[in-house]
Amino acid sequence: MVKLKRIICIITAAICAALPLSLAACRGDRKNKFDLSMPTFSKEDGWVQTMDDDFSRFSTIREVYDNTAWKPSPHGLRKTEYWCDKMITLDASEGAVVIKSIKTENHDCDVCNTKSGIFTGGIETADYDGDRRKETFAQAYGYFEAEVRVPRASGMWSAFWLQSYSVGKVGNKGRDGTEIDIYESSFVAKNPTKTGNALHWDAYDAPYYRMTDNVTDTGKNLYDGEYHKYSLLWAPDRYVFYVDGTPVWASDDGGVSTVAQYLKLTVEIRENKIGPYGQKLGGFENSSDGSTDFSIRKVSVWQNENFKSHIMSDGSYQDMKKTYDKAIAAACAIGAIIAAGIVWLIVLSVKRLRKKKVASSEISKVSND
Ligand SMILES: [Zn+2]
Incomplete structure (x- = not known):
């Protein structure tokens, strides 16, 4: 049991020691992504x-x-x-x-x-x-x-x-x-x-x-x-x-x-x-x-x-402005059509709900009479 505890301690210590080192290495890699040395001019x-x-x-x-x-x-x-x-x-x-x-x-x-x-x-x-x-x-x-x-x-x-x-x-x-x-x-x-x-x-x-x-x-x-x-x-x-x-x-x-x-x-x-x-x-x-x-x-x-x-x-290099402008305009137009469609569907659903409500209230009125 003591042996097992010791092994766990050694593994934990190794991980603890390695973690900051690996983090430092990652930071180092980022810092050293580029070669920063001055030219030799030779x-x-x-x-x-x-x-x-x-x-x-x-x-x-x-x-x-x-x-x-x-x-x-x-x-x-x-x-x-x-x-x-x-x-x-x-x-x-x-x-x-x-x-x-x-x-x-x-x-x-x-x-x-x-x-x-x-x-x-x-x-x-x-x-x-x-x-x-x-x-x-x-x-x-x-x-x-x-x-x-x-x-x-x-x-x-x-x-x-x-x-x-x-x-x-x-x-x-x-x-x-x-x-x-x-x-x-x-x-x-x-x-x-x-x-x-x-x-x-x-x-x-x-x-x-x-x-x-x-x-x-x-x-x-x-x-x-x-x-x-x-x-x-x-x-x-x-x-x-x-x-x-x-x-x-x-x-x-x-x-x-x-x-x-x-x-x-x-x-x-x-x-x-x-x-x-x-x-x-x-x-x-x-x-x-x-x-x-x-x-x-x-x-x-x-x-x-x-x-x-x-x-x-x-x-x-080609100037892509006109192409991108057209793509944005087309995306906006499609977006507007989709938005209008969604609004239309909502309006339709609300109208149907209202109709249903009126119909059910009329039925309950007739049955009450
Ligand atoms: Zn001047």
Whole structure:
């Protein structure tokens, strides 16, 4: 009997010991679903640099536009703020492109065509002729890194993101283009150690729009007035996001984009609104201490020869919106017919019940008489 008890004790102890280990292993498996390692950048592993923009090489913003793929983001009203070319400068002593942000009653710009408002800007690897866009640099897959000092003032955020002309196509999940937000700095007011990443695909309107995002506490102040490196490894099977070389998120949500996308480094200002990742932005005030400046020192992009066979063209994907719209309309029509049928049956049943009731009450009346 004592022996049996001992055996039961040993088995129970073994199960108790193994359970947390197996749970930990499961958690570990989830965490390690993706390879989070930084690229080696070695030729042997297929890595080739495709962009090496160090803005300290330039002395004017004109030189940047003339000698790199970077151009001003679309000039004019964005949401509540204006993206104005005049806000984009080159600070030679800083060795950086600096995007300024101001609130003023005396703005002087024919394109913005308003004196009063909030003015900021962005740069991107696309050129605009009116509404016509032409990519000056676009790439599918690879490694994308920007060395930036984010604005530290409230009411605003900066972002490094990749965009696709075909992000508006519905269907094919995010494989036909995904807005990839490598970082968005909307955490300064309350959570300065946090960083956010997001993926958006299938246009931006219901019912097709999909998105997924992530917030990571990096444990260090990213609004400390120093430069930090925000980067993305975009491989055929995953996106991995890094801050200063440390992975903060990995995902394959949307199925991973397969098409070439262009780069954007921009500022947005929404006074006292909720910004990305549900962050309260607070008010925006002009500043002379540089805290409203977005400084971009370097942008590097790499491609891997082994990724190239996975690249697809925008045109190889069909926009499924019309097909899906028709299917939804047909489903709604069928639903309406079924609902009408059910209502009709209920009405019929109620009428029959009433008739029966009247008939039975008349019979009981006759028998009572
Ligand atoms: Zn302007």
